[in-house]
Amino acid sequence: MKIRWKLPLALALTTLIFAGIVTMASALLLQGVFFGRLQDDMSHQAHEYATVLESLPAGSATSSAELEKLTQQVGRAGEVRFTLIAHDGKVLADSDVNPATLENHASRPEVKQALLGREGRARRTSATEKREEVYVAIPLPEGNSGWSKGVLRAAVPASRIDAMLSASWRIPLIVWAILLLPTLAAAFLLTRSITRDLERLRRMTSKVASNELGYRNSVRRSDELGDLGTSLNTMATRLESRDYELTAEMERSDQVLAAMGDGVLLVDGDGRLLRHNPAAGRILGVNLDQAEGNPLVFAARAFPVQALAEKAAEAGHPVTEAVELPGGRFLNIEVAPLSTTGTTPGQTLFVIRDETTRKAVERMRRDFVTNVSHELKTPLAGLSLLSETLAHAVREDPQQAEVFVHQLDHEVKRLIELTRDLLTLSRLEEPEAGQQSDFEVIDMVDLSLNAATEAEAMAEAKSQELTFDLPSEALVRGDAVALRTLIRNLLNNAVRYTDAQGHIRLAIALEQIDDEDWVMLRVTDDGAGIPLAEQERIFERFYRVDKARSRETGGTGLGLSIVRHVAERHGGNVRVTSTVGVGSTFTVRIPSASHEATCL
Ligand code: ADP
Numbered sequence: 001m002k003i004r005w006k007l008p009l010a011l012a013l014t015t016l017i018f019a020g021i022v023t024m025a026s027a028l029l030l031q032g033v034f035f036g037r038l039q040d041d042m043s044h045q046a047h048e049y050a051t052v053l054e055s056l057p058a059g060s061a062t063s064s065a066e067l068e069k070l071t072q073q074v075g076r077a078g079e080v081r082f083t084l085i086a087h088d089g090k091v092l093a094d095s096d097v098n099p100a101t102l103e104n105h106a107s108r109p110e111v112k113q114a115l116l117g118r119e120g121r122a123r124r125t126s127a128t129e130k131r132e133e134v135y136v137a138i139p140l141p142e143g144n145s146g147w148s149k150g151v152l153r154a155a156v157p158a159s160r161i162d163a164m165l166s167a168s169w170r171i172p173l174i175v176w177a178i179l180l181l182p183t184l185a186a187a188f189l190l191t192r193s194i195t196r197d198l199e200r201l202r203r204m205t206s207k208v209a210s211n212e213l214g215y216r217n218s219v220r221r222s223d224e225l226g227d228l229g230t231s232l233n234t235m236a237t238r239l240e241s242r243d244y245e246l247t248a249e250m251e252r253s254d255q256v257l258a259a260m261g262d263g264v265l266l267v268d269g270d271g272r273l274l275r276h277n278p279a280a281g282r283i284l285g286v287n288l289d290q291a292e293g294n295p296l297v298f299a300a301r302a303f304p305v306q307a308l309a310e311k312a313a314e315a316g317h318p319v320t321e322a323v324e325l326p327g328g329r330f331l332n333i334e335v336a337p338l339s340t341t342g343t344t345p346g347q348t349l350f351v352i353r354d355e356t357t358r359k360a361v362e363r364m365r366r367d368f369v370t371n372v373s374h375e376l377k378t379p380l381a382g383l384s385l386l387s388e389t390l391a392h393a394v395r396e397d398p399q400q401a402e403v404f405v406h407q408l409d410h411e412v413k414r415l416i417e418l419t420r421d422l423l424t425l426s427r428l429e430e431p432e433a434g435q436q437s438d439f440e441v442i443d444m445v446d447l448s449l450n451a452a453t454e455a456e457a458m459a460e461a462k463s464q465e466l467t468f469d470l471p472s473e474a475l476v477r478g479d480a481v482a483l484r485t486l487i488r489n490l491l492n493n494a495v496r497y498t499d500a501q502g503h504i505r506l507a508i509a510l511e512q513i514d515d516e517d518w519v520m521l522r523v524t525d526d527g528a529g530i531p532l533a534e535q536e537r538i539f540e541r542f543y544r545v546d547k548a549r550s551r552e553t554g555g556t557g558l559g560l561s562i563v564r565h566v567a568e569r570h571g572g573n574v575r576v577t578s579t580v581g582v583g584s585t586f587t588v589r590i591p592s593a594s595h596e597a598t599c600l
Helices: 003-055 064-078 109-115 159-209 224-259 278-284 305-315 356-396 398-429 444-451 453-461 480-496 547-552 559-569 594-599
Strands: 081-085 091-094 120-125 132-139 151-157 263-267 273-276 319-325 329-338 347-354 440-443 465-469 475-478 503-513 516-525 573-579 583-591
Touching: 003 064, 003 081, 003 132, 003 151, 003 159, 064 081, 064 091, 109 120, 109 132, 109 151, 132 159, 151 159, 159 224, 263 278, 263 305, 278 347, 305 319, 305 329, 305 347, 329 356, 356 398, 398 480, 398 559, 440 444, 440 480, 444 453, 444 480, 444 503, 444 516, 453 465, 453 480, 475 480, 475 583, 475 594, 480 503, 480 516, 480 559, 480 583, 559 573, 559 583
Parallel strands: 465 503
Antiparallel strands: 081 091, 081 151, 120 132, 132 151, 263 273, 263 347, 319 329, 329 347, 440 475, 503 516, 516 583, 573 583
16 A cells, blocks of 8 residues: 555554544543432432432321322422332332332342442342333431431432433544544645655666666755655765766776787686687687586586686686687686685686697608608708719729719709708798788789799600790789799699600789689699699698609699798788599689779
8 A cells, every 4th residue: 555545544544543542531521420420410319309218297198198199299300210118118208100010129229228328329220110220318317207217219210321421432533523524635745745745766776776877856845855855865966976887897897808918717616607708719719609507518518617717716826727628729828816805706717728739830840850851861961972972983983973062962952942942931931921012913814924934844854735824914012032942843843844855834813702803823834643631731841742753853742832822911812623534723813902003
């Protein structure tokens, strides 16, 4: 029930109870007063009648018929029943009843008292009238008639006072009923002004609770309710500014977390994910966007969250762990146990760094050094042997010495070739090498003709046919030295891995793929071909399909890895299609720069 109704109802009830109490109290009081007053009146009337009896002449007062008549007259006049009783209790006369029918009254309590010389009063049910009566009996003096030392009793029905009393009961209730409506109206109006403002305050608190922090109440009063309204408004203002600061702080920390390259995970004591940054999902290779609030293990099964958290908690300080995930991912994880604050139990912060690339680079470096050492060892050992043999042959067999000098020369050339390729590779791998800003516009047609001279000579020596299919111009933006190396390597490979009388073709064309212009350079041969399983691996450093043939033809195993490097540095790519015994086709695509030339 609303306060608006509660208060008036409470007021009505209170006044009703009050009216009831007043009614009861006044009834009790009035009952006493009425009763006393009635009995006094009756006593007074009895004494008056007694005086009349006493003043009667001795003779006339002795006849019972006369007494009877007198008593009836007096009783009727005073609306009181008078009973004249002899000192032995015998009823001599009665104003309402025939005395002959009445029994001896000596045992009646009020009569008993009067016979003892005192005024007797009583309220009881009359044996004669069969109703409740109020009695007053007075003793009569000694006289010369039958009533001498007898008793005169006056009786009135009790209903006479009860009627008066019931009338007195009604008065407070009537007053209450008359006052009820104005009381209710006054209470309603009074409470309405309070409840209206209370409603405003209630609405405000519920709005603020549902995060409408800008909502203010409009209660303007000079009482406690007004103070409460002002305090609530001040509280909401503070809450709003705190919320603003908190949101700004959260946004800042979100930005910091998002900008971090390392993955960050905050996990509670039960392993549930509380916060994360995009890098964490990226490094773990899972989507963590819907995972917050759920155990981290559901989203990232392979991540040993519980074991790491326990380890850090046991250590009591941050620990660093190296973890290898399935799929060859290497992670370096810093695990920091956060101290328990307030009711928040221990949380754990994970900072994850992806070491996969670094590990791969490290391994590549190691492999590279091993490979380079191995590649150098063979020609150097050959050189050492040749130089020893040469020293001996110069003295013994000058003709043979000349053969050794040729071999020596061949080995030195291989070493020079290897060193040149290594230098080219290292130059391409330098971070600043091949920066787009250093690039110039190059015509791939000119460059190809220029780079083909060596291959042309080699092809001629093997009686191979080298043909060109070139447009008038094919412009790219790039590094001329690197691109020349790319073309030379592809052409030289084609010549080297194609038998005598074979056919080699260099084609350049302009292409448009997905609205982008490309220069396509294709070297096709009908040589040995490359098995499908090895077609991707031939671009790795020092990888050779046929080691003996590579060495024999002066290969270093670095040619194609240089080709791929150069193509990728220029924003392009290289693809191979080949069938063993049929031939190979190497296709390089580099973004065209023809639009730049037209701009110029
Ligand atoms: P290499 O110096 O050994 O030629 P490359 O990196 O240039 O090294 O080539 C890697 C390997 O790919 C070669 O050893 C060879 O087995 C194979 N290869 C390259 N080009 C051709 C080709 N045109 N035809 C057949 N095999 C080729």
